[in-house]
Amino acid sequence: MRDLSGRAVNGKPRLLVTGVTGLLGSALVREGPAGHEVCGWARQPDAAPLPCRVEAVDLLNEAAVHRAVEAVSPDIVVHSAALTSVDQCESAPSMATAVNVGGTKCLLKALHGHACRFVFVSTDSVFDGTRGDYTEDDSPTPLHVYGRTKLAAEHAVLADRRDALVTRTAFYGWNVLPKESLGEWILSRLRGGESVSGFTDLLFSPLLADQLARLIYGLVGTGAAGVLHVASADGCSKFEFASRLAATFGFPPGRVMPSTCEMGRLAAPRPRNVTLNSGRAAALLGRSLPSIEEGLREFLKLEPVVKRTSLAGVRGPGGGR
Numbered sequence: 001m002r003d004l005s006g007r008a009v010n011g012k013p014r015l016l017v018t019g020v021t022g023l024l025g026s027a028l029v030r031e032g033p034a035g036h037e038v039c040g041w042a043r044q045p046d047a048a049p050l051p052c053r054v055e056a057v058d059l060l061n062e063a064a065v066h067r068a069v070e071a072v073s074p075d076i077v078v079h080s081a082a083l084t085s086v087d088q089c090e091s092a093p094s095m096a097t098a099v100n101v102g103g104t105k106c107l108l109k110a111l112h113g114h115a116c117r118f119v120f121v122s123t124d125s126v127f128d129g130t131r132g133d134y135t136e137d138d139s140p141t142p143l144h145v146y147g148r149t150k151l152a153a154e155h156a157v158l159a160d161r162r163d164a165l166v167t168r169t170a171f172y173g174w175n176v177l178p179k180e181s182l183g184e185w186i187l188s189r190l191r192g193g194e195s196v197s198g199f200t201d202l203l204f205s206p207l208l209a210d211q212l213a214r215l216i217y218g219l220v221g222t223g224a225a226g227v228l229h230v231a232s233a234d235g236c237s238k239f240e241f242a243s244r245l246a247a248t249f250g251f252p253p254g255r256v257m258p259s260t261c262e263m264g265r266l267a268a269p270r271p272r273n274v275t276l277n278s279g280r281a282a283a284l285l286g287r288s289l290p291s292i293e294e295g296l297r298e299f300l301k302l303e304p305v306v307k308r309t310s311l312a313g314v315r316g317p318g319g320g321r
Ligand SMILES: NC(=O)c1ccc[n+]([C@@H]2O[C@H](COP(=O)([O-])OP(=O)(O)OC[C@H]3O[C@@H](n4cnc5c(N)ncnc54)[C@H](OP(=O)(O)O)[C@@H]3O)[C@@H](O)[C@H]2O)c1
Pocket: 018, 019, 020, 021, 022, 023, 024, 025, 041, 042, 043, 044, 045, 057, 058, 059, 060, 079, 080, 081, 082, 083, 084, 085, 099, 103, 121, 122, 123, 124, 150, 169, 170, 171, 172, 321
């Protein structure tokens, strides 16, 4: 049989997704390629309502990672697990380094001798945000601990596996666990009758997690390797994003207030403009990447699909990305 990337494999191709209970991990399962057996890992997988096998694997436990790799023997790995809260990483840099860099190295080591395709999910936060519209040729200079750990992990991945794909991105979407991503946080405040403030001085180019999952699989299918920017075709401020999200879900204008990053008193400094230029990925795929508008329309349609299978209640606010 052949896997997603066209390689001949023994039996049904096996796809391993780390961080499977996370926002992107669960979308990677939802959008999983036809004909592949999907296995997911997370630290605490018990509560996740996911239509795949989910194993409890802590990336900080080298022996467990080795055992679990041998048990799955994956043909494709999408490494999505990370400590993702920018402010938590800032206040616990050793833990951020251990999980984001050490955990990635541990996984890479366990995969030695396995001829699989490896995808690492990185971030727009590797850039300092002074310019925006970043291409893969621009030099990353992260402002905060989270960005530095993700960049160090990128280097570890590309040093270890020359055919690895590193996707730098930004996204929002629906969680399967009771916690809130940026889009969910905005919506739950609006639905609770509150107003929401959005930063006018932070610009990004977010995809819906499900769109990103499909794009990642599409890029694996092209045999792409190295660093690729995979983000929405256009960019906007967080204020504009929140306003457009509110309009998409039928809220009247005026429920989203403009504010600035300084007013937010965040623990970690935020890069101002991390919009990504995804022209290279678009050329490989032979089509332009989705616009923010397209993402928001799918976000609206997807809610009943995801929330039907999710748990009630909310774990806490988003990570302040
Ligand atoms: N969200 C964004 O806007 C964004 C933007 C750019 C890039 N990214 C990158 O995209 C990836 C996915 O982000 P996300 O927002 O979907 O993440 P998320 O929702 O915060 O989920 C993180 C996942 O990583 C797992 N994890 C954390 N520590 C672990 C450990 N020690 N061992 C094993 N698993 C561990 C978590 O499992 P437990 O819950 O069981 O701990 C969870 O499944 C990350 O690599 C992130 O850096 C995110």
